[in-house]
Amino acid sequence: MANAKRRVRLRDVAEQAGVSVGSASHAFGRPELVSEAVRARVLSAAATLGYPGPDPSARRLRTGRAGALGLIVSERLRYQFTDPASSVFLGGVAQALEGAGLGLLLVPDSRRRDETAVAVRNAAVDGFIVYSAVRNDPRVAAALARGLPIVTVDQPRDLPTRFVGIDDRAAARDAARHLRALGHTRIAVLAFVNALDREGKLIVDLSVERLAGYREGLGPAWDEAAVRTCRPNATEPARRATHELLGATRPPTAVLAMSDVLALGALQAAAELGVSVPGHLSVVGFDDSPAAALATPQLTTISQPHEEKGRLAAEWLLHAIEHREDDDPARRAILPTELVLRASTAPPPRDVT
Amino acid sequence: MANAKRRVRLRDVAEQAGVSVGSASHAFGRPELVSEAVRARVLSAAATLGYPGPDPSARRLRTGRAGALGLIVSERLRYQFTDPASSVFLGGVAQALEGAGLGLLLVPDSRRRDETAVAVRNAAVDGFIVYSAVRNDPRVAAALARGLPIVTVDQPRDLPTRFVGIDDRAAARDAARHLRALGHTRIAVLAFVNALDREGKLIVDLSVERLAGYREGLGPAWDEAAVRTCRPNATEPARRATHELLGATRPPTAVLAMSDVLALGALQAAAELGVSVPGHLSVVGFDDSPAAALATPQLTTISQPHEEKGRLAAEWLLHAIEHREDDDPARRAILPTELVLRASTAPPPRDVT
C-alpha cells in the first residue's frame, strides 16, 4: 500500500533525492551526464517512492517522437489474422522493428468507418504502413492528412507515398498460363470483392490487376461468367462459390483463386463433393502462405515474399523517420513473384467435352 | 508546398481564426461547447493552414489516457504470427477493441532481453495484456513495475493480476486418456521447452501443467524417455523430433503434441517416412487452431476458445482502465476445453508387441 494514492512524478523523485529535476531526468535518460553518486541517489529515491519511470506520454511530447509505427490493415482486424499470409507480413514488420525499440500500433478497423478514421487521427505514431487498403478507405485519407511518413504496401497503387508491392498482373498471368499450358479450357476464377466507388472507379486495385492478369493469361479461355466474388477473404465464401461452380451442368476443370485462403476453400468444397484434385479439378492459389504447403494436396500457387515486404516497408519507414524525410515518395519496390508448382494442378480429365 | 516548414499548432489555428486557443480546442474536441460560427471559422482556418488535428501525444499527456493497450507476446514476435492459434487470440482482442477507439500496441520481443524490457517501459499504453509469457520474462517484470492494469493470459499462472486461461492439466489428461482408451501403450510426447531458471523453478507453466496432465492420463504408459522438447513452437522442430522417434527400434504408436503446430510437424514427418496416420501412428494436437481442421488427416485435438480468451482479456482490461481499478487482481477465468475427435487417432496396429 506504499504508493497507492497519487502518481509519482519525476519532480517528487528529485525532491526526495535532493537534486534538481534536471539531474533526476539525466539519471534516467543519460546517465553519462551525472555523477555516479547522484545517479545512485536518484535511483534509490525512485525505488522508495515506487516511481514507475519517466512517463512515456510526457517524454514523447517533449521529444517529438512517438516511438511507434502505425499499421493500417485491410479488412477488419479480425480477418487480418485468419489469413496466414498477412501474419507473415506482420512478422516481417516486427523483425525490422526488433532492436529499433519501436512499438507497432495496430489500427483496428471497425464497422463504422468514421470511428475508424478517428483512431488513425489519434494514433501516437511516427509514421504509417498502409497494408493493402481499398481505394476509398477513410483511414488512408486520415493517415495522409497527418503529414507523417507513409509506406503503402500492395494497394492502393497510386498513393503519393513510398510503395512496396509486386507485379500482380504478371503474377496472375503466370498462374493462368500454367493452366492453359496444361490444357484447361473451362476455368473459373475466385476473386476478391470488386466493388465500385461513387465515381465508378474500382476500389480494389489488387483485384483489378489480378483479374486483368488472369484475362491476359487465359486468352480465349477467359469467361466472365465464371468469375465469382468471395467476401470476405476466407475459406467459407470460397467453399460456397466452388460448390455452386461444381454443381453447374458444365463445371470448370480448374480454378484460379486470388489467395491461398480462397484456394483452400475450393479444395474443401471439392473434397466434400468427391471431386478429386488435381484429377478432376485443378486449383491455383495466390500468396504461398504457410498453409499452402500444408494443404492436401499441396497447393500450386504464386509465391510472393511477404516477410520481405514487411521488412522492407518497415525499414523504409524507419529510415524516413530517422532522416525526417517527408518527401521522396517516388521510391517504389516491385518484388519478384514465382509460380510454385505443387500437387494441386494437372491436365484436365480426358472425358471433358 | 503550403505547410512544408514548421508544424502547425492549435495556437496558430486559433490565431488565424481569431479565437482563443480554448475555443479552438473545443471546436475539435467538444463541438457542443462552441457556437456553430466559431466552429466553422476554426475548421476553415485549420484547413487553410494544413493543421493535421490535435497532436495525440499532447492530448494524452493532458488527459492522462494513452489510448492504447499493450500486448506482450510470448516468443519473439516472429513466431507469434506463425502459430495460427495466437492469431485467433489476437483477433479476439481486436474484436473487443473495435468501437472502443483504442489501439493495440504490440511490444516486440528481441534477442537482447533488456532492450525488450525498455520497450515495455516506453510503451504509451493504458494497460497490458501478458500473453503466455515465461516466468522470468523481464518484460513482465517491467509491465508490473508500470503499475498499470494487467491481464495475464495462459501463463504465468500466479501473477498478482487478473487471469484468463484454461485448465491445461485437465485438458492434457483428456487427450492422454483418449489414447489410452484406444489401446495405445507406447506414447511419445512433443513438449514445449521445459527450461529451469536460476533458482531451479520451472519457467514455462503451460508446459509443466500439460506434462503433468499427460502423465496423469497416461498412468502406467507414461514414459519419461519418450518426451521430446521442441523449440521454438513450429513445425520444423516437431518434424525432426518425430523423425527421431519413429526411427527408434520400438517406435511409439501415438504422439501427444502440446500444440497443433507441433502436431502438424509430426504429421509431416510421418508422411515423409510413409507411416500412415492414424493407421500406424495416432496424433493428438492441442489448441484446435484453424490449421487443425485443414490438416490431412484432420487433427484430433484439444479445443480451447482462443478468440474468447482474447475478447475476455481485452474486456477486463478495458473495464479496469475505465473504472481506474488497479486492484481486484483476484479475478480469474478458467475457460472450458474440449477434446475434438477427428481423423488423426485410431487404435494402434494389431501387430504391435
Added chain:
DNA sequence: GTTTGGTTATGAATCGATTCAGACACTCTA
C-alpha cells in the same frame, strides 16, 4: 431596472517530462 439563468468565449494553469544556457568548482597550463 434589476435579477436570474443560460449560453458562449477567454486565457492562465496544468499534464510530466527534456534540454539548454549558465553557474560553479576544480584541475591543468602557460
Added chain:
DNA sequence: TAGAGTGTCTGAATCGATTCATAACCAAAC
C-alpha cells in the same frame, strides 16, 4: 595568476494540447 578546459549541477523554458474558473453577453422574468 590568469585563462582554458572539464565535469557536474541547476532551474527555467518548452513541447501542444485540455480544462476550469471567470467574464461577457443577451433574453426572459420579476
